[in-house]
Structures are given as C-alpha cells and as structure tokens.
Amino acid sequence: MRSKPKRIGVFVCHCGINIAGTVNVPEVVKRLKETTDVIEVIDHQYCCSDPGQNLIKETIKQKNLDSVVVACCSPTLHENTFRKAVASVGVNPYNCEIANIREQCSWVTEDKEKATEKAVRIIKTIIKKVEYDEPLTPISIPVTRKAMVIGAGVAGIQAALDIANAGYPVILLDKNPSIGGHMSQLSETFPTLDCSQCILTPKMVEAKQHPNITLLTYAEVEEISGYIGNFKVKVRQKAKYVDWDKCTGCDICVGKCPKKAKDEFNQGLSERKAIYKMFPQAVPNRVVIHRENCLYFQKGACRLCEKNCPFGAVKFDDQDQFIEFDVGAIVLATGYELLDKKMLGSYGFGKLKNVIDGLQFERILSASGPFMGEVRRPSDGKVPERIVFVQCAGSRDPENAMAYCSKICCMYTAKQAILYKHRVHNGEAIIFYIDVRTGGKGFEEFYKRATDEGVLYIRGKVSKIFEKGDKVIVWGADTLTGKKVEVEADMVVLATAMVPSVTKEFAQMLKITQDEYGWFTEAHPKLRPVETLAGGFFLAGACQGPKDIPDAVAQSSGAASKVIALFASDMLEHLPVIADVNEDLCSGCAVCIDVCPYKARELVIAEDGKKRKVKVIEVLCEGCGACSAACPVGAAQQKNFKDEQIQEMVKAGLE
C-alpha cells in the first residue's frame, strides 16, 4: 500500500487540433483540478516539443513532483520521450505514464461534450495507476557479440561482410553446398548488363577469406532458443559424405560418377552427377554426394568416387551433425523462390517443356548454363526464333495466385528480351505486360532501350498457353486495340511471381510474424524496415518482400548496422515491467509455467526445503501478463499492473 501520498503532476496536450479539436482541454484541466488531489494540472499546445518537455521538467522541479501523467497520444509514440524527460530531472521513468486521449478518445469520438468527459475519465484512471506505480530499474543483460546470418545469397553475404568488417564474428549459414544464392544463377543484371557472377564472386570469396566470418554451408537451422543478445542456435550440418578438409574440388570424382540427376542449379534444365559441385565458382569449392541420387546409398554398390579420389576425401559413413552456437543477433536473409508453375493452370501447369520461368531462362542465358550461353529451347535444343515473355505470371493476380507486384519482373523481362536479341539477331521478342513499372535508377532508360532494340510490347494479359505441334501457342488480349491476339512462339518465358522461401513452420519456430503470403513482417513498414518485432532478429533482402539486387544489398547493410549498434555495448537493458511472484501466496501449482510463452518461469524449492514455488527468470520475461491472468491465487503479479492497481483504475474510470 501507499506509504505517503504521491506528488503527481498532470500535463494535458492539445496536439494542435488533434486533441483540442474535439476535447475541450481547458475544461478537462478545470475538472481535474476540482475532482482530484493531484499537485498540478497544466495544458500545453505540444507537450512533445522542446518547450513542452521543458514545462514538464520545470514543473517537476518547482513542485517537487515524484510522478507524472501526460495525457496525449498513444504510448507507442511518445512514452519513451516523456520518460526520458522526467528521468533527466530525477523522477523514476516508470512513474511517468501516458493517458491516451488521442487515438482512444479525440480521434474516435465526434461529440465534443462526450469526448471531454471521456478524456477526463481516461486521465483519472491513469492518475490512479501512477498512485500505485513502483519505481523500477531496468534489468541489465549481457550481449554475446557474435551474429548469425541465415541465408547466404547476396543479401546474407553483404550483411555478414558488414558485420565482420565492424569487427564482430559472424556465422554465415546456407542450406546449399555453396553460398551465392539466386544471384549466382543469373546471367547479366539490369540495368547495366554487367555479369552477375563477375560482381558476385568477389564478394563470395571475400566472405570466405574474411577472418571474422565462419561459413557453414549445406546446413540448416533446427532450433533457436533464447532472447536478444543471448540466442542459442542449433544447426544441422547435413552429411556431405566428403571430407571437405581433404577435398580440393578437383572434380575427378564427378567425372567418374555414373549416376545422373536433375541439376537444381540449372533449374532442372540439365543433369548433374550424384556427386557434384553446385557450379564452377562454388564457394567453398567442394563436392557433396546427394544421398537420394547415389548408387551406393540406393543400391549398395558403386563407390567409384571413393576409388578415384586422389585424396581419400570420400566418406560414406558421414552423418548429419548437430552444432550449437551462442549468438547475440540473427539476420534473416532467407530470400525467395519463384512460384511453382503448377499454380498457373492456364499456362500449362509447368507441363509444357518450352514454357519456362525467368530463372530457367537466366540459366539458358548464362555461359555456365545448360547450353553454354547459347539461347536454345529445352524440348529439342533448337534456337527459338520467337519468344513470348509473359509478365505478371502469378503476380497481381489475386484470383489465382498472388495479389502483390513482384517488382523485379518488368526489368528482368526487358533485360532477358534484350539479351535474347543480342544472341539471336533475327529473333523476335514479344512481351505481354499489364503495366511496365520502371521505378528505379536507370530503369526507365533501360525499358526505352528494350523498345528501341525492337522488343515488341503488347499491353494485355495472356489467357492461355498450349502446345500445337512443336510450337507454343499464346492467346492473349491487346487491350490497347481491344483485339484478341494469337502468337505462335517457339518458347515462352513466364515472369512467375516471387514467393518467400521459408516455410510457415520455420517462421513459427523463430516466432517471427509473416504477412498473408509468408513474407517476414518488419517492425514498422516505414520507420523500422529491417527490424522485426522479436528483439534480436533483423531482416535482409527478399525474405521481407520482393526486391531487386540493389534494394536487397541496401537493406542488408541496414540490417547489419542494426546488429553493429546492438553489439556496441556489452550490456543490454531489458524492460523492468515484468511479472513478479508473491512467494507467500504461491502454492507451486505451476499453472503459470504452462501458459508462459517465453519459458520465463521455473519451479524451485523454497528455503524451508519443502514448499515448491515459482520463480521468474527476469531476462526472459516479456511482461505479457499471461501468468497473472492464469494464477488461481493471485500470486503472479505484473509489476505496475497489479490486480489491486487495475481494480482501482477501473473504479476511477467508472466513478
């Protein structure tokens, strides 16, 4: 209970006309003065402004206040501002509370009289709250100054390099045997047409050689526990069946291996061996055996790779290994995939051989691709004389696939059409589009270049694609002339929608929210684009939404700078508004342990050696209040949200 009455000051903000437009602020001040026993009530045009904050500080000093209520906008906006201000003049910041009379009152109430009455009641409840508030001190927790980056495409590599260059160790993890991601599959990049591999491989090599970066490829995250500054990550190192310390990447084994399988790196357009290197510039430049493809694993005989390896590197008894890491921050750079063509019914379900997606065409254009950079079509290797490109295949299509714009397709389709025309001079490139979106540096000029070089743009959607003989027939509409169009093409390239590569289960394990399509949700769409609502997790690249290379790289550097800022201090402050246990009341029933989503509660034996009771692990507690609601005897109480306090607040509001 209160020992002596608190000295409370109330500051009512006009917020220009945001509050004062509907709430009669002078009247509020008058009523509060008449009906409460607070020391001071003052109003101000903008409490959050410097003069406003100074007014609060000066009043605290003059009237010797120990608690403050600011009646203004939502606490998500300025709670921090005012708590800092009061702390600077010696008031415990947790004894400064916000009464939200804007979002919860003036903005949602039309009647002036009612709004004024409501504002008074809201402020009165908060006055009651501060009467019961205790002074709290933030909890200090140590930070492990080491980061993990999940996904080693261009975004992950950039984030890892930036963090490593700031002097902190980084673990860069990828599920594939090599780092590089989708960018390593691309031929040339828009709008400058520089070779994707040529600009990426230096970064890949730099990541490998960097003393602060540990590469962990062919590995997947199994489990993440802990909290910001102190994560424990359990990683599954998939069995490679090759000792990478002995392997030199000489590829002799690959030459000898008799078993072929679909080459994932070439998007299924060619074959690789059961023992394989992802691509010639792979980093690390090592081979792995794909267990499901390998004759020895499937049929029990072969081992040709083992016999022929000059270094004795093949290791058939290799097994998946689990490794645990302690890290302080995690950067998610899990990237994207392309929408499965099976989703696109009217475009042939992915069953038509000469209807391919954008990444497949990138591989065809690539010098290390299935046709060594010559543009040929998958069914018979013929040089296509006419290619139809279909933009928005599964994007901007809420009825059948994704409602969003995949953002990169307009530009990469223009690029692919240009490259095709460079390689096949008499080739005809026709692009069906809904809109051409060229919002980016040099993008509009690049689109102009495509049209100048003879690429034909038809504005309209493609309704159907089917085979006729060895041709692919494309039915579409030209919405500028209002006519139906039928094009007989040799090959069709679908700019299929970008979709997130992470599964729901993975996101749930991380406790990172996703939007309806599975993209990770940032903490704030404008002001906190690289952070997540879960502390310690940062977003880099296309895992947050469709992005081109420059955007992905920029965001990665942003995420890295957030990590570096977090690592700047070896201690971290944790909010003290957390749960508490009244040991005299706790019966040790453990109901609260089950409901706690943060694993922040544990059972301990009391000093008398008999009684069990619950203890709060303070650094893990996020103050959600689930335990207080669940506790049958009222022993679990949230600091500054105690049952008694809330009851008094309710009473004050209903008076």
Place this chain on the structure above:
Amino acid sequence: MKQLAYYPGCTLYTKSRNLDLCARETAKILGIELKELETWNCCGAIYSTVQDDLANQVAPIRNLIEAQKISNNGESAKLVTLCAACYNVLKRSNRNLFLPENVIYRKRIMNYLETDYDGKTETVHYLEVLKNDVGFNNLKSRVKNSLNGMKIASYYGCLMLRPSDELNFDDPENPMIMDDMFLALGAEPVNYAFKAECCGGYLLVNKPDAAIKCTLIILENIIAAGAECVATTCPLCQYNLDKFQIQTAKFQIPIFYFTQLLGLSLGVDEKILNLENHYVDPKPLLKEKGLLK
C-alpha cells in the same frame, strides 16, 4: 440401398436419354437409388444474373424445395444432377438466395411459392457422388470390363467449373475428377489444354460459325494429344462436339457421356448405353478395344 434425390432435367428426357439411363443403371449397380423428384420443372436453363428476375429464380428454387421431400437418411437433402447446366443453375440459385443482401428478395420468392425453405438442399453432381459417396477405389473393384487403356479426353466445359468460387466443383484451370474416375475404370486419361474451354454453347443457334470455331479448336487439341475418344457431362457440349464434326466433315472422334463409359465398364446392358444416339459412330472404336462384340 442408399437413396438420393435425382433431378434429370429436360434434355435427359429427350435428346440425352443415354446420359440419364446409364446414370440410373450404374448408380443401382453401385448401391444407390437415384430417386427422381415426383414433380420437377425446368431448372431455369441459364442462371439469371438479373437481380429482379423473379420468375427465373422461382424455377430452380422450387426444385430444391421438392428435393426435401425425398429422405436422405435423416441428413439434409442432396439433389443429384447430371447436366452441367442444371448443376450450375441449381447450385448458384441456392447460394444467391441466401446471400445476406438478398433478404427481401428471398421473402418475395417465398411469398410467391407460398412456402418456406431453409436453403439446405445441396446440389451435387453425379461425378461427386461417384467420388465421395462411392469412392474411386471402391469403383475400381466393381469394374467388370476394364476400359483397357483407352485414351480418353475428359472434357469438362465451363458450366460445372465456373464461377469457381460459387460452384467449388474442381480446379477451374485443371479439373481432374473425371480423369481420376476413368483411371479407376482402367482407361488412360489424356492431358490436354482445352479441358475447361467453352464449346460454343448456345451460339450454335444464332452464331453457328463462332460455335464451330470453338469446338474445332478443342477437338484439334484433343486429337493432337492422342485421345481416342472424348467424354463429357453436358448435353450441349456433347451435341456441339459431336454434330459439328459431321457438319464440317472434319475429324471422326466419338463423343461419349461419361455415364456411358462408366456403364460399359460396369457391365450395363448395351440397350441402355444407347450407342446409336451419336453422330460419330462410337461402335468401331469400342469393338477395336474389345469392349463390344
């Protein structure tokens, strides 16, 4: 024997006798009695999108009410249809009647019919009965004459599939239910691009050229995909695909109702199959396949 309310519709009593009879007979073999509504009327033929077009809605709704007179083992009524147009109109009319914004409209129809209706009659297609009530695995074990790898192009047309969010019958871009059934009957379903394309429909009346164009594109695609015959559910599709082959003297591919091929494999009497009722004679193909003497 299980009993389900059955709505044949006008065409099944006239031109498409084979579609109707084969369905009744095969259902009987599979332990289901298709019990025809005692008094039924036209389904409305075309789903009317005119909101104040009361008369057009009264017709299908009356049939749905009629279906509740036939017991379905205590469960709410199911009304089995075969014709794609009937299926489309009956199902959509029921849905439309119970949209929240149509309260007043519903009252007017009920006043007109001088009755009340809870909207619980579910319109199902016979294919759905075969899939969900009989089960394709079960069906497989009932086959007497396997269709012997006959290459069948299942043609769905549009009325059973679209609008897909209202009908919810099958994937509107790649329907598979009929293909799956034929697989169970021992046939080889043929994949092709025009499964769900329009056959030209009623354009055959006032713009036959346009309808012919539609059917020929479909048939060309079916034949290029290597099919030996076509199976449909809709009398109008069957007519267009069949008749225009003769009219244009192009192609010679038999167009069956799916119930005929089902009947054939379940050993239904040849008289019931009504194989004479076709423009392109299907008998030579069936003889070649050893399915007919």
